[in-house]
Amino acid sequence: MDEAKFLKRKVRSGTLDVHPTEKALVVNYDVEALILGELGDPMLGDRKECQKIIRLKSLNADTNVSLLAKEVMEKCSLIHESKLHEVEQLIYYLQNRKMNEEQPSRPASSTNSEGDLERAVISNVDSYIELLYEEIPDKIKASALILQLARIPDNLLELTKNESLLSALARVLREDWRRSIELSTNIVYIFFCFSTYTQFHSIILEYRIGSLCMEIIDYELQRYDQWRDDMEKRRRYFETTTGLVLFPSVTSTSSDVDKKLKLTDDIWTTEAPLDYELKRRSTEINFHITDAEVKRMKDDLEKYRKKFKNLTKKQEQLLRVAYYLLLNIAENTDVERKMRKKNIISMIIKTLDRTNTDLLILIITFLKKLSIFRENKDVMANENIIEKLPRLLQNNSNIDLVQITLKLLFNLSFDLKLRGKMIRVGLLPKLIKLLGLNEIKNKATILGLLYHLSMDDKVKLMFNNSDCTQLIIDMILELEDDRFKKELVAVGINLSINHKNALMMIENNRLQGLISKAFRTQDSLLMKLIRNISQHEVLKEYFVEFVGDFAMALTQSDSQDFILELIGVMGNLVLPDLDYAQILQRCNLIPWIRNNLVVGKAPDDLILEVVILLGTAASDEDCARLICKADLLLSCIELLRAKQEDDEIVLQIIYVFYQIAMHESTRDYLIRETNNEAPGYLIDLMHDKNPVIRKVCDACLDVIAMVDKEWAARIKVEKFRSHNQQWLEMVESIAVDNANHLIVDDDESLPPYLNDDLLKHTMLFPSGTTTSFSTDDMEMSGIKSTDSGESHSRPASRYSRDMDDINEFMARSKSRMSVGSGIEDLYHNSKVRFSEADSSHLLL
Numbered sequence: 001m002d003e004a005k006f007l008k009r010k011v012r013s014g015t016l017d018v019h020p021t022e023k024a025l026v027v028n029y030d031v032e033a034l035i036l037g038e039l040g041d042p043m044l045g046d047r048k049e050c051q052k053i054i055r056l057k058s059l060n061a062d063t064n065v066s067l068l069a070k071e072v073m074e075k076c077s078l079i080h081e082s083k084l085h086e087v088e089q090l091i092y093y094l095q096n097r098k099m100n101e102e103q104p105s106r107p108a109s110s111t112n113s114e115g116d117l118e119r120a121v122i123s124n125v126d127s128y129i130e131l132l133y134e135e136i137p138d139k140i141k142a143s144a145l146i147l148q149l150a151r152i153p154d155n156l157l158e159l160t161k162n163e164s165l166l167s168a169l170a171r172v173l174r175e176d177w178r179r180s181i182e183l184s185t186n187i188v189y190i191f192f193c194f195s196t197y198t199q200f201h202s203i204i205l206e207y208r209i210g211s212l213c214m215e216i217i218d219y220e221l222q223r224y225d226q227w228r229d230d231m232e233k234r235r236r237y238f239e240t241t242t243g244l245v246l247f248p249s250v251t252s253t254s255s256d257v258d259k260k261l262k263l264t265d266d267i268w269t270t271e272a273p274l275d276y277e278l279k280r281r282s283t284e285i286n287f288h289i290t291d292a293e294v295k296r297m298k299d300d301l302e303k304y305r306k307k308f309k310n311l312t313k314k315q316e317q318l319l320r321v322a323y324y325l326l327l328n329i330a331e332n333t334d335v336e337r338k339m340r341k342k343n344i345i346s347m348i349i350k351t352l353d354r355t356n357t358d359l360l361i362l363i364i365t366f367l368k369k370l371s372i373f374r375e376n377k378d379v380m381a382n383e384n385i386i387e388k389l390p391r392l393l394q395n396n397s398n399i400d401l402v403q404i405t406l407k408l409l410f411n412l413s414f415d416l417k418l419r420g421k422m423i424r425v426g427l428l429p430k431l432i433k434l435l436g437l438n439e440i441k442n443k444a445t446i447l448g449l450l451y452h453l454s455m456d457d458k459v460k461l462m463f464n465n466s467d468c469t470q471l472i473i474d475m476i477l478e479l480e481d482d483r484f485k486k487e488l489v490a491v492g493i494n495l496s497i498n499h500k501n502a503l504m505m506i507e508n509n510r511l512q513g514l515i516s517k518a519f520r521t522q523d524s525l526l527m528k529l530i531r532n533i534s535q536h537e538v539l540k541e542y543f544v545e546f547v548g549d550f551a552m553a554l555t556q557s558d559s560q561d562f563i564l565e566l567i568g569v570m571g572n573l574v575l576p577d578l579d580y581a582q583i584l585q586r587c588n589l590i591p592w593i594r595n596n597l598v599v600g601k602a603p604d605d606l607i608l609e610v611v612i613l614l615g616t617a618a619s620d621e622d623c624a625r626l627i628c629k630a631d632l633l634l635s636c637i638e639l640l641r642a643k644q645e646d647d648e649i650v651l652q653i654i655y656v657f658y659q660i661a662m663h664e665s666t667r668d669y670l671i672r673e674t675n676n677e678a679p680g681y682l683i684d685l686m687h688d689k690n691p692v693i694r695k696v697c698d699a700c701l702d703v704i705a706m707v708d709k710e711w712a713a714r715i716k717v718e719k720f721r722s723h724n725q726q727w728l729e730m731v732e733s734i735a736v737d738n739a740n741h742l743i744v745d746d747d748e749s750l751p752p753y754l755n756d757d758l759l760k761h762t763m764l765f766p767s768g769t770t771t772s773f774s775t776d777d778m779e780m781s782g783i784k785s786t787d788s789g790e791s792h793s794r795p796a797s798r799y800s801r802d803m804d805d806i807n808e809f810m811a812r813s814k815s816r817m818s819v820g821s822g823i824e825d826l827y828h829n830s831k832v833r834f835s836e837a838d839s840s841h842l843l844l
Contacts, residue, residue, distance in 0.1 A: 013078050014049075015152060016086055023094050024055040025087070027078050028119065051119045052078060056094065065091050120148035122155055125165060132168045136180050139172055143186035150193040160194070160203055170207040177216055184216060185318045192321045195328035210329055213322040214339065217347050220315050227308055234301060242294050246301070316356045323348070323359075327366045336370070345370060345379045352388045357398050364392070364404045371411040380412065386421040393430050399439060406434075406445040413452040422449075423459055432468045440483070447487035454494035460501060469495055469504045476526070477513045489525045496532035502539055515546055519553065524561035531565050534572040543573055551587040564606055571612035580617035581626045590630045597635040599642045604649070611636065611652040618659035621666070628669040633660065637677050647690050654682060654693065658700040671708055679704055679711055683718050 014028035031048045054076060059068065069088040073079055079087065120128075124145075131142035146169070149155045159165060169187050177184040191209045194200040204210060239245055326344065330336040348363045348370075367385070370376040392405045409427070412418045422428070431453075435446045450468070453459050463469050472492050479485055495501040505511075511533070518526040534543050550566050557563050584590055596602040596610045614632065617623045627633060636653050643649040657678055660666045670678050682704075685697045701719075705712035 011078065013080055015154075016079070016083065016090060017151070018090050018094055019053060019055075022053075022055060023057070023059045024053050025072065025090055025094075027052040027054065027076065029078050049119060049121055052076070056091065059091065059095060061095065063091075063095060065095060118145065120145040122149055122158065125149070125159075125162060129165055129168050132172050136176065136183060139176065140180060140183050140186065143169070143172075143183055143190065147186050147190050147193075150190045153197075156194060156197065156200065160200060166203060166207060170209065170212075173209070174212060177212070178219070181220075181314050181318055185314070185321060188213060188216070188318065188325060189321045192325040192328070195325045198331065201329050201332065204325070204329055205335070210326060210335065210339070211342070213325055214342050214344060214347070217319060217322050217351075218343075220319060221347060221350055224312065224315060227311065231304065231308055234304060238297050238301060242289055242297065244294065313356075316354060316359050319351065320356075320359050320362060323351075323362055323366060327362070327369065330366075330369065340370075340376060340379065345376060346383055349380065349383045349385050349388065352385075352392075357401055360392065361398075361401050361404055364401070364408055368404065368408040368411060371408060377412060377415060377418075381415065381418055381421075386412070386418055386427075387425055390425055390427055390430060393427075393434065399442075402434070402439075403442050403445070406442055406449065410445050410448050410452075413449055419453055419456065422453065423456075423462070428453060428459070428462060429466070432466050432471075435468065436471060444484040444487055447484055447491055451487060451491045451494060454491055457498070460495055460498040463495055464498070464500045464504075469501045470507070470510075473505050473510050473514070477510070477517060486525060489523075489529055492529045493525070493532055496529055499536040499538065502533045502536050505533060506539065506542060511542055515549070518562075519549070522557060522559045522562050524559060524565050527562055527565035527569070531568045531572065534569045540573055540575055541577075543569065544575065544577065547573065547578060547583060548587070551583050551589060554589060555587065555592050560603075560606070564609060567606070567609045567613055571609060571616050574616050574619060578620070579622070580620045581622035584617065584623065584626060590626070590632070593632060594630070594635055597632070597639055599639065604643075604646070607639065607643075608649055608652060611639070611649060611656060615652055615655045615659055618656055621663045624660055624663045624666045627656075628660065628666050628673070633657075633670065633674060633678070637674060637681070640681055647693065650685070650688075651690070651693050651696065654685060654696050654700060657682065658696060658703070661700050661703040667703070667707055671704060671711065679715075683715065686718060 010032040012030045012032065014030060017026045017028070018024070019026055029050055029052065031050055033048075054072060056068065056072075065088055069084060069091055072087055072091075073081060073084055128142045128145050131138045134142075146159075146165070150159060169190060173184065173187040177187075188209075191204055191207075195204055235246055326339060330339060345367075348367055351359070351363050354360060367380065371380065389405055389409060393402055409422065413422065431446050431449055434442060435450070454463070472488060472495065476485070476488050476492060479488065492505070496505060505514075511530075514526065514530055517523070518530060533539055547570065550570050553566055554563055557566070584593075593610055593614070596606055599607070602610075614627060614636070618627055633656070636656055640650060640653050657670060660670045679701070682697045682701050685693055686701070688694055688697070698719075701715045705715045
């Protein structure tokens with residue numbers, strides 16, 4: 001060593017980490033000392049791994065993380081400037097970490113005091129494995145050191161190559177997990193680190209760690225129940241002995257206490273000190289016990305409660321890492337299926353009674369993932385999950401817990417029975433209250449839930465007693481972007497089916513705002529909402545001032561869906577004060593209507609709405625004459641030929657015939673100018689299988705029979721045939737068998753041309769055979785029949801267009817429309833006439 005002349009020292013920075021128990025950063029670095037010769041050649045050297053702890057005493061919730069990170073970088077030369085972002089992230093983590101409740105946190109006892117903190121070195125893994133064969137304290141120490149290594153992602157691959165290590169850890173966990181909750185937590189945490197990467201899942205499955213974790217969870221849940229039973233026995237003994245009742249003190253102003261109290265009223269899990277008061281039912285009983293004895297018993301309870309809380313806290317750390325590991329490996333559906341068979345869902349739902357917010361967020365996330373499969377959802381329903389969730393929405397201080405709970409509820413709300421349970425447990429008022437808060441990121445999920453709940457007609461009534469309806473409309477009017485516009489309008493569409501909700505929607509001039517916004521944005525969904533409002537009889541008059549704007553927009557809008565809803569609104573407005581003739585002429589709608597009555601030029605749903613509009617407009621006699629003059633009735637007949645298989649279009653066309661027949665000035669046109677085609681079709685349709693079509697045909701033919709003797713006779717014969725079809729077929733069959741002809745008596749009630757060719761060859765049935773009359777009640781989809789005696793009501797048309805582009809996780813929207821209000825008095829003395837100024841304030 002005589003040639004040694006120089007000593008050289010090198011410092012190499014390593015990884016950064018957070019201190020497990022303190023608000024501090026841990027800087028790992030290596031020191032290398034070299035003894036150099038005269039020529040600078042290294043002669044002897046040594047390398048030592050070191051650690052520096054940077055305590056952040058000033059760190060609190062209001063600390064500026066960026067500034068603190070820069071200050072740390074300036075004062076510690078061991079951290080390279082390129083790691084500024086990493087330092088910020090670690091400080092941010094420390095700022096939001098709750099002491100003793102890290103995600104998931106290393107047990108405090110797995111490390112020594114800050115001065116004796118031992119740093120794990122991957123080259124010493126063999127020595128750690130040897131400690132795993134010693135007693136429990138040594139096993140805890142070894143598992144804690146291995147956990148340090150596993151928490152560094154760069155070490156995981158090398159650790160997986162060490163089969164002796166993995167086998168030893170799995171063996172110790174399998175044999176000793178009941179002996180130490182701390183040891184169990186460390187080892188499960190090590191395997192949790194592996195579970196964060198899909199490529200290492202095979203290791204967890206190979207050593208059956210998932211099954212072992214489920215066994216541990218089940219055992220810990222049972223043990224918790226035993227602890228609770230023991231505490232309850234102690235409380236009952238105290239209360240029966242002293243005549244006092246225990247409750248959490250409400251004098252504490254701690255924010256943590258408030259958070260706990262929001263989640264539970266359980267005296268064992270709150271942070272508030274215990275207090276007691278005299279039982280009211282026991283005031284007449286004299287308990288021979290001194291105040292000192294009461295104080296001693298209360299102090300004993302406090303001591304047991306403290307012990308119970310400490311055990312619970314450690315247990316929840318173990319539960320958290322175990323559930324987290326299972327959640328990670330459940331990305332494999334086969335593994336998830338095995339978990340379900342081993343009752344994982346029941347275990348999770350049982351854990352929902354805890355108050356640890358981080359644990360609750362984790363298990364709710366797990367349930368949300370599981371809930372997308374029907375089998376899992378059914379198990380959750382059987383375990384009464386809905387009853388356990390509303391209390392979690394009361395914890396407004398933790399937005400993340402509320403948000404993930406809402407997402408789980410949304411997944412479950414696709415089930416009809418579970419939606420009913422949500423209503424019964426009082427979830428609706430909570431959702432409405434949350435909707436009124438300013439938390440934006442929850443609104444889309446809340447609206448999705450309200451949309452599903454509002455699909456039930458009985459639930460729609462419950463919105464009448466809240467401010468939700470007005471709130472929805474106000475949000476629609478105020479919203480300027482598309483963040484959750486579709487969800488808002490979808491809820492509004494459902495609610496507007498109820499007439500009380502619809503009335504609240506248009507109060508305070510909201511209808512003007514809705515129509516203005518719909519025209520400005522050309523939003524078909526918003527127009528659908530307006531259309532639903534217009535279906536209610538008591539609200540139709542509010543739309544009179546806007547009819548001119550609707551009519552003008554039909555020829556000016558470029559949106560087909562928007563036009564469809566517009567014409568639907570006009571078709572709903574059966575009002576005696578509307579001059580439809582002037583509207584059609586002023587807005588030049590006759591050519592537009594004619595073009596949209598041609599099959600092939602317009603889609604069927606638009607054709608249907610145009611026919612409905614004609615039926616509404618034809619209630620005005622002036623407009624009925626205009627329809628006849630423009631030969632729109634002939635277009636309807638052509639349409640009837642082409643669409644005779646479409647019950648809805650057929651039904652609405654014959655209603656147009658009925659409206660034309662009701663006016664003296666147009667009745668003859670229906671019979672004569674159509675070359676008797678219209679009455680012929682009506683006779684054919686008397687045999688239709690749809691009872692509503694038959695009913696409207698009867699009403700129309702009755703009107704024709706009153707004014708035309710020739711058709712009256714034909715109609716009489718056809719009605720006889722219709723009502724006596726079976727008898728006629730039987731007589732005809734007998735006559736054929738006997739080779740005789742049917743002889744008809746000379747009776748004035750039955751015309752002599754019963755068997756003439758006049759009624760054998762019809763327009764819709766050219767073969768000469770008519771459809772057999774059936775008395776079965778074959779109510780067609782989307783068409784409603786009404787039993788109104790002599791007064792025939794307007795037929796209802798299906799209004800169930802699918803709502804496209806509502807969110808992926810949202811169901812299809814179907815809203816119903818009840819068209820018209822019955823066959824009204826069609827002769828009106830007073831009419832609203834529109835001047836040019838009347839129809840200008842909302843034009844496109």
